[in-house]
Amino acid sequence: MAELRFIIRDMEAKKPQSICIKYYFGKDTLLYATRLKVLPIHWDPEKYRVKNTKYCIEKDDLNENLQDIENAINKYIIQSVKDGFIVNKEKLKHFLDIHFGKKQENKAVKNLHEFFQQFIDQNETRFNENSGKIIGYRAKLEYKRTFSTLKKFESEKEINLDFEDITLDFYSDFVAYLQNLDLATNTIGRHIINLKAVLNSATEKGINKNLMFKQAKFKALTEESFSVALDxxxxxxxxxxxxxxxxxxxxxxxxxxxxxxxxxxxxxxxxxxxxxxxxxxxxxxxxxxxxxxxxxxxxxxxxxxxxxxxxxxxxxxxxxxxxxxxxxxxxxxxxxxxxxxxxxxxxxxxxxxxxxxxxxxxxxxxxxxxxxxxxxxxxxxxxxxxxxxxxxxxxxxxxxxxxxxxxxxxxxxxxxxxxxxxxx
Structure with a gap:
């Protein structure tokens, strides 16, 4: 009987260790290292999750990511069974390679909408390249909000945007639309930053050829955030x-x-x-x-x-x-x-x-x-x-x-x- 667990290979280590997926196929076993890491002292080997401890500030994000991975694996296996396929060690590894972005899925992304949705889906296991840490819940939510806002903009303008439509004229119209929503300058800037991150990713993967978003005028509006201090x-x-x-x-x-x-x-x-x-x-x-x-x-x-x-x-x-x-x-x-x-x-x-x-x-x-x-x-x-x-x-x-x-x-x-x- 198939069984899924998350493990730490070296529970005696003093440095953060990779959290591994261990999946049993009867006598056969797949051991697959994720990019998630945790100190062994913060790991619960019986619950296969990060302990609920105040000393691990990322515990909630880590456990959410582990649950997302488990859900994705279960969904893949259930769908494979429905489609009449038997999942073995090699097929599950191939699925995980695609899920974690190590390999490209054969299914080609056709347009901006499909790529934006794929980008959001992959955020469940995406790492910040600068910090090396998993993307937090708030950042994931912001990308979803930007995509939702973009689709509402399309609906109001009665258009269907694709990569070639992201021009300086689009930028001006989109910013004006966001301003009409009475959004704060920094909120508008965050939407532009998120959109540019998606376009950068599509460009790096050879899907987008339109580089207008890299123009200096295609900028994220910002103003100094208001804050106070006590003397x-x-x-x-x-x-x-x-x-x-x-x-x-x-x-x-x-x-x-x-x-x-x-x-x-x-x-x-x-x-x-x-x-x-x-x-x-x-x-x-x-x-x-x-x-x-x-x-x-x-x-x-x-x-x-x-x-x-x-x-x-x-x-x-x-x-x-x-x-x-x-x-x-x-x-x-x-x-x-x-x-x-x-x-x-x-x-x-x-x-x-x-x-x-x-x-x-x-x-x-x-x-x-x-x-x-x-x-x-x-x-x-x-x-x-x-x-x-x-x-x-x-x-x-x-x-x-x-x-x-x-x-x-x-x-x-x-x-x-x-x-x-x-x-x-």
Whole structure:
């Protein structure tokens, strides 16, 4: 009887291992390595899945991908039986090679619609070429939304697009259509980026010959995303606020403050262990980039660490954390009015919000970078923690007003001009 399992070949390894498909055909067995990888300590050999552990940030994506693979195999086998074919080791391997993009399916893609759908289908097992990681659920959903939006555009215009129709005239019409939907500039830009990714893939495979999408004018519209940071006085308000009547809010506040005084992403914040701290220095390998950061335990971080005896509250999802955080900041009256400026439908709009409404998990990291910069901490050293590759990208990331820049310049001038005055 045929049986499917997912296994790790070396459960003693200390580095991430490939997750393999093991399929039994009676006495015969197919062992097929996927491009999915996981640390053996995070693997459940009895359930054939990644453990439900907070220390594996990609567990949900990995398990979703494994389920997608299992569903695809079962669907293929059921259809083969219906068609009167017997699936053996060689045929299943051939199917998996096509499924994972190692081989081209004999069936030729005829048009843009068919290729776009194939691209979306293959996203279930596609890897990001830059990061080497599986494409996340959100990215997969965005491609589906772009395809759906493109088809609605065709329906409204009563046209049927193919590769040769993707011209600069199409681009102008499509962007105008998206603006009429009252979409934000960055949302429009994301649709263009997704479309260009599909066209690039079709071009690389020799299916698309039209290169108009590579023209400079065929560009993804963008504007700086709106975000906020808390200054040191606001962080102190949070620090001093009494949340003793709510353990939920107190733990959320404390975790946020650790983030605001370390600059760690939420995915790293929830992985801090006692063994990562020596001589009041936190050394940790970042989940997203793989880079190692060393961060001193600043006073508030150390105070909270000691409060929990090194067992800080980590077991919470980012969604729940963000919900709690808004309650925390609202209760602490972080309620100064902020003007949120955004371009929607091609028109600049101003929306007034109380600051607590705009605060999320990433605000902690942005607050750290902003406050350290304002205190005079070297930009190059800060970039080692934030992961920014260029100073220009870092300066866009932080939230420093023109008035604050003027004060920094004045402070710098007073500091370095004082010795000259004394000499005179």
């Amino acid at each position: 040191e006085s606001e962080l102190e308000i949070l620090h001093k606020h009494d949340f003793s009547n709510s353990s939920r809010l107190e733990k959320t506040r404390d975790l946020f403050l650790i983030g605001a005084w370390t600059g760690l992403r939420f995915s790293d914040l929830t992985r801090i262990k006692k063994e990562y701290i020596k001589n009041d220095i936190l050394t940790l390998k970042q989940q997203k980039t793989g880079g190692v950061v060393a961060i001193p335990m600043l006073p508030i971080f150390k105070e909270i660490w000691d409060k929990y005896n090194g067992e800080i509250p980590l077991d919470i999802s980012v969604q729940k954390f963000n919900e709690n955080l808004k309650d925390v900041c609202k209760a602490a009256k972080i309620n100064s009015v902020v003007e949120k400026i955004i371009t929607k439908g091609g028109k600049r709009k101003i929306d007034q919000k109380e600051k607590w409404e705009l605060i999320g998990s990433h605000t902690a990291r942005r607050s750290f970078a902003t406050n350290m910069y304002k205190s005079g901490f070297p930009t190059v050293s800060l970039m080692q923690i934030t992961g920014h590759k260029t100073e220009s990208a870092f300066l866009k990331y932080i939230k420093v007003t023109p008035e604050e820049h003027a004060k920094l310049l004045k402070k710098h001038w007073e500091k370095y001009s004082k010795p000259e005055k004394e000499e005179k």
